[in-house]
Amino acid sequence: MxxxxxxxxxxxxxxxxxxxxxxxxNAVSALAMMIGRKINMKVPVVKMVKLxxxxxxxxxxxxxxxxxxxxxEGDIEGFIMFVMSQASAHLLVNMxxxxxxxGYSEFTEIEKSALMEIGNILAGAYLxxxxxxxxxxxxxxxxxxxxxxxxxxxxxPAIQFGETGDTAxxxxxxxxxxxxxxVADFFLIPTIESYQKMLKALGVA
Amino acid sequence: MMExxxxxxxxxxxxxxxxxxxxxxxxxxxxxxxxDTKTKxxxxxxxxxPYSWGVKNNTNPAKFADTGIPLLIEKMEELGAAKKNMxxxxxGGAQMFEVTRSEFMNIGKRNVEAAKKVLQxxxxxxxxxxxxxxxxxxxxxxxxxxxLEIKTIGKGTKTI
Numbered sequence: 001m002x003x004x005x006x007x008x009x010x011x012x013x014x015x016x017x018x019x020x021x022x023x024x025x026n027a028v029s030a031l032a033m034m035i036g037r038k039i040n041m042k043v044p045v046v047k048m049v050k051l052x053x054x055x056x057x058x059x060x061x062x063x064x065x066x067x068x069x070x071x072x073e074g075d076i077e078g079f080i081m082f083v084m085s086q087a088s089a090h091l092l093v094n095m096x097x098x099x100x101x102x103g104y105s106e107f108t109e110i111e112k113s114a115l116m117e118i119g120n121i122l123a124g125a126y127l128x129x130x131x132x133x134x135x136x137x138x139x140x141x142x143x144x145x146x147x148x149x150x151x152x153x154x155x156x157p158a159i160q161f162g163e164t165g166d167t168a169x170x171x172x173x174x175x176x177x178x179x180x181x182x183v184a185d186f187f188l189i190p191t192i193e194s195y196q197k198m199l200k201a202l203g204v205a
Numbered sequence: 206m207m208e209x210x211x212x213x214x215x216x217x218x219x220x221x222x223x224x225x226x227x228x229x230x231x232x233x234x235x236x237x238x239x240x241d242t243k244t245k246x247x248x249x250x251x252x253x254x255p256y257s258w259g260v261k262n263n264t265n266p267a268k269f270a271d272t273g274i275p276l277l278i279e280k281m282e283e284l285g286a287a288k289k290n291m292x293x294x295x296x297g298g299a300q301m302f303e304v305t306r307s308e309f310m311n312i313g314k315r316n317v318e319a320a321k322k323v324l325q326x327x328x329x330x331x332x333x334x335x336x337x338x339x340x341x342x343x344x345x346x347x348x349x350x351x352x353l354e355i356k357t358i359g360k361g362t363k364t365i
Binding site: 062151 | 231232254261341
């Protein structure tokens with residue numbers, strides 16, 4: 001079967017959207033269980049992006065954000081990164097810990113742990129989805145957190161793959177609970193070898 | 206009218222008085238800023254990696270210290286700057302995440318070291334630097350007097 005590039009891209013995007021949907025489904029169950037309340041999530045955007053475009057997606061290189069980074073090893077190697085605005089990160093922590101919004105003061109150690117745990121759960125949810133679709137085994141590392149300018153935070157994965165690839169799978173996720181709306185951007189940044197492996201396993205390369 | 210010209214990631218630019226150059230949100234990358242003290246011609250490069258050799262994806266010289274810095278000097282010379290009047294300032298090279306798996310991962314530090322080595326080979330002295338740490342920086346480099354303004358989140362602004 002000979003397919004044009006655009007057809008392949010179309011197919012690939014469909015698979016990625018499916019990955020986003022399954023991953024988000026997993027994540028909703030995990031988060032709802034953790035919080036003990038019903039939450040809703042949706043995936044408004046799934047696409048492949050160039051790492052250099054990412055700061056613009058986040059609102060500019062200087063925008064203060066919270067980044068949670070995990071290393072992925074196994075059949076697919078790379079990084080997972082969650083990026084949230086400080087406002088969203090505070091809402092998420094409050095949701096999780098049942099506390100009221102205390103302004104956007106610095107996160108306490110407990111709040112940071114809570115955020116990293118959320119990173120862990122969400123990463124697990126997306127990796128399980130990816131594993132289901134591809135059959136690949138993947139292991140995630142302990143998450144790390146940094147609060148800083150979007151450009152600075154993104155420079156870490158961008159540099160790691162400045163040597164090889166420079167493409168990330170981008171899934172924008174919205175979490176709703178009552179009147180709260182949290183937007184978290186999820187980036188899967190595979191090495192160039194893993195990227196090709198992933199495409200192949202997803203049946204589009 | 207002074208214009209502030211942006212330099213993107215893995216990019217470089219040169220300009221002359223009265224303009225300024227800026228790069229936003231430097232993390233582990235290093236901003237190398239060169240100033241010609243006579244002509245007030247300035248140049249800035251936002252390097253991501255130390256060396257281009259051994260790297261498959263190395264078509265953009267501005268990505269690396271070893272290929273980018275000489276290119277930056279060349280562009281400044283084309284504009285009328287002279288190497289003997291050039292001095293340099295460095296900023297960036299932070300370690301944004303505590304990845305301790307190996308020294309290799311501290312790319313910020315390696316970027317700073319490479320930038321220094323290349324500048325030394327080019328006989329350009331470094332007159333000021335603000336590097337390392339675990340925080341991001343936005344820098345603005347003024348042709349007026351070669352001052353480099355460094356903005357951070359939560360750590361204020363300083364000028365070197």
